[in-house]
Amino acid sequence: MLEHSMLYPKTTLTRRRISMDGMWKFCLDEKAVGEKEGWMDGIPGEEMIPVPASFQDFYTEKDIREYTGDFWYETDFFVPGEWEGREILLRFGAATHRAGVYVNGILITEHEGGFLPFSADVTTVVRYDSYNKVVVKVNNELNCTNIPCGETITLPNGKKMSKPYFDFFNYAGLQRSVYLLALPRESVVDFDLDYAIHGKNAEVSYQVRTNGEHAVQLELLDAEGNCVAQKDGKEGVLYVENAHLWQVRNAYLYRLRIRIMDGEELIDEYEQEIGIRTVKVEGTDILLNGEPVYLRGFGKHEDSDIVGRGFNIGIMKRDFELMKWIGANSFRTSHYPYSEEIYQMADREGFLIIDEVPAVGMFQSLMNFMEASTGKQTAFFEKETTPVLLKAHLRAIEEMIARDKNHPSVVAWSLLNEPETTNEAAVPYFKEVFDLANKLDMQKRPRTFALIMNSLPDTCKCYQFSDIIALNRYYGWYMKGGYEISVAEELFRKEMNAWKEKKLNKPFIFTEYGADTLASEHKLPSVMWSQEYQDEYLKMTHEVFDSYDFIKGEQIWNFADFQTTEGIMRVNGNKKGVFTRQRQPKDIAYKLKERWENLPLDYKK
Numbered sequence: 001m002l003e004h005s006m007l008y009p010k011t012t013l014t015r016r017r018i019s020m021d022g023m024w025k026f027c028l029d030e031k032a033v034g035e036k037e038g039w040m041d042g043i044p045g046e047e048m049i050p051v052p053a054s055f056q057d058f059y060t061e062k063d064i065r066e067y068t069g070d071f072w073y074e075t076d077f078f079v080p081g082e083w084e085g086r087e088i089l090l091r092f093g094a095a096t097h098r099a100g101v102y103v104n105g106i107l108i109t110e111h112e113g114g115f116l117p118f119s120a121d122v123t124t125v126v127r128y129d130s131y132n133k134v135v136v137k138v139n140n141e142l143n144c145t146n147i148p149c150g151e152t153i154t155l156p157n158g159k160k161m162s163k164p165y166f167d168f169f170n171y172a173g174l175q176r177s178v179y180l181l182a183l184p185r186e187s188v189v190d191f192d193l194d195y196a197i198h199g200k201n202a203e204v205s206y207q208v209r210t211n212g213e214h215a216v217q218l219e220l221l222d223a224e225g226n227c228v229a230q231k232d233g234k235e236g237v238l239y240v241e242n243a244h245l246w247q248v249r250n251a252y253l254y255r256l257r258i259r260i261m262d263g264e265e266l267i268d269e270y271e272q273e274i275g276i277r278t279v280k281v282e283g284t285d286i287l288l289n290g291e292p293v294y295l296r297g298f299g300k301h302e303d304s305d306i307v308g309r310g311f312n313i314g315i316m317k318r319d320f321e322l323m324k325w326i327g328a329n330s331f332r333t334s335h336y337p338y339s340e341e342i343y344q345m346a347d348r349e350g351f352l353i354i355d356e357v358p359a360v361g362m363f364q365s366l367m368n369f370m371e372a373s374t375g376k377q378t379a380f381f382e383k384e385t386t387p388v389l390l391k392a393h394l395r396a397i398e399e400m401i402a403r404d405k406n407h408p409s410v411v412a413w414s415l416l417n418e419p420e421t422t423n424e425a426a427v428p429y430f431k432e433v434f435d436l437a438n439k440l441d442m443q444k445r446p447r448t449f450a451l452i453m454n455s456l457p458d459t460c461k462c463y464q465f466s467d468i469i470a471l472n473r474y475y476g477w478y479m480k481g482g483y484e485i486s487v488a489e490e491l492f493r494k495e496m497n498a499w500k501e502k503k504l505n506k507p508f509i510f511t512e513y514g515a516d517t518l519a520s521e522h523k524l525p526s527v528m529w530s531q532e533y534q535d536e537y538l539k540m541t542h543e544v545f546d547s548y549d550f551i552k553g554e555q556i557w558n559f560a561d562f563q564t565t566e567g568i569m570r571v572n573g574n575k576k577g578v579f580t581r582q583r584q585p586k587d588i589a590y591k592l593k594e595r596w597e598n599l600p601l602d603y604k605k
């Protein structure tokens with residue numbers, strides 16, 4: 001079990017939350033001297049940058065953008081005297097990819113994994129009614145013992161450089177909000193929910209974890225604030241009559257209030273919005289509240305101009321407006337769990353999320369796209385480092401599920417993206433990963449992983465672990481693009497026919513398909529990279545989708561153009577966006593809108 005509560009920080013009757021977002025002091029540690037020189041007591045220089053944000057895109061020097069190694073943040077925070085006797089925490093939404101937190105010079109906690117929250121318990125080191133100093137040492141190096149996977153090289157000039165085994169830019173820093181929290185000594189640590197629907201009524205089964213022995217009370221409030229169900233005890237069932245269900249693009253949110261009581265005295269109170277809904281795979285159907293649903297939407301990235309992967313509340317709002325405009329109902333958090341605020345918005349807007357752990361780059365030859373296309377085989381899960389990597393991967397799954405399990409929007413867990421599956425060594429690795437997700441999720445949501453092009457019906461040794469088979473396919477782009485598109489279609493159908501013959505009786509979805517297009521390029525007749533070709537590519541791909549009734553969803557790659565590492569495969573970024581990086585439509589957006597708005601929710605051919 002995790003040491004720290006993963007609950008989203010909130011102010012309630014018994015809790016206090018103060019935002020620490022703003023300008024923080026910042027310093028690169030190019031010579032790795034920070035610790036020796038005592039930077040934990042205060043970092044050198046006067047440089048300041050915003051939190052939350054990636055540090056890379058503010059500056060005009062390439063050495064800063066490409067910087068790989070340690071970098072330090074610092075700020076002061078005031079702890080009110082009336083908080084004495086409480087538990088005081090610093091809560092980081094994320095620190096990419098690893099961090100050590102020092103308060104008043106003392107190392108409080110370390111955390112590895114750049115896309116999930118952690119807390120530093122500073123109760124015993126803070127000074128009350130005065131300012132305290134927090135220094136965070138962050139590191140953005142990639143390796144093969146943590147996710148996402150990659151490596152770090154040293155150039156002859158002595159500078160380190162990131163070599164990701166994935167294409168998105170290796171943005172880093174304090175990319176999500178930081179909060180100062182005061183909690184009661186006895187508090188709600190965690191809770192789990194599961195739902196059952198019986199006609200008009202619903203049952204909400206719950207388990208609450210606290211760090212004390214006092215009594216727990218639950219109340220369920222409807223959208224008007226009326227209490228519709230009540231129950232005492234850390235475990236039980238709330239019965240809801242005439243339940244309003246949380247539906248796709250038609251969300252209804254209840255508010256769950258959890259209290260710890262000492263007789264009449266309130267010890268702790270925590271509230272969260274929840275949605276009553278069930279999710280289940282049955283045969284080739286994905287069922288939401290017992291009704292089949294066809295997923296339409298996107299693989300996305302947290303990526304925008306200037307702030308990089310930093311949480312950007314304006315971009316979030318715009319993205320949801322565009323997704324509603326185009327008729328989408330779902331997205332995958334490729335390739336890492338996103339900022340918590342995004343799930344909250346999906347809860348409100350009724351979007352379905354496939355929540356992905358940062359297990360990307362688990363394909364040896366993908367470190368080099370050219371090599372990948374030669375089909376060269378290397379056993380990724382057979383390396384000396386695999387056991388350590390697995391540990392980090394399991395830990396990330398545990399943190400992700402702990403953080404996201406109570407969002408109604410989260411309907412599936414994606415446990416890997418494009419791993420190597422054609423070697424037996426992957427099988428025991430997958431088993432551990434899939435078993436853990438099932439064990440930790442009270443709702444037993446469907447689990448999946450995204451299959452890379454060479455994970456085919458007759459070569460993939462791992463698809464049996466998936467409850468939903470998710471394919472990343474680029475027929476007509478990485479394979480037989482342009483004038484050869486008719487060959488691409490034939491190969492695509494050949495693959496789909498082979499899956500059909502397997503009679504897996506499971507739903508298939510496409511978690512990636514797409515073609516790069518420059519928003520500036522038009523060409524008649526089409527050539528690859530023109531908007532006309534993106535259109536042709538999608539027409540062909542959608543025709544194939546429409547030919548198989550076990551296909552239950554399409555999430556195009558990508559929602560928007562995004563920043564990548566520079567190289568011959570990418571024109572200052574991946575340009576498969578339906579929208580530009582500035583969130584304006586390419587021509588294809590109007591075509592997708594037409595298709596998606598005309599597909600019934602349970603789309604079946």
Ligand SMILES: O=C(O)[C@H]1O[C@@H](Oc2ccc([N+](=O)[O-])cc2)[C@H](O)[C@@H](O)[C@@H]1O
Pocket residue numbers: 166167168335369372373417418453472474478512557574576
């Ligand atoms: O390339 C893309 O646009 C996207 O596709 C996927 O990666 C591939 C890379 C190379 C090949 N290939 O050479 O066949 C196929 C797939 C990744 O999941 C995604 O993160 C990436 O952005």
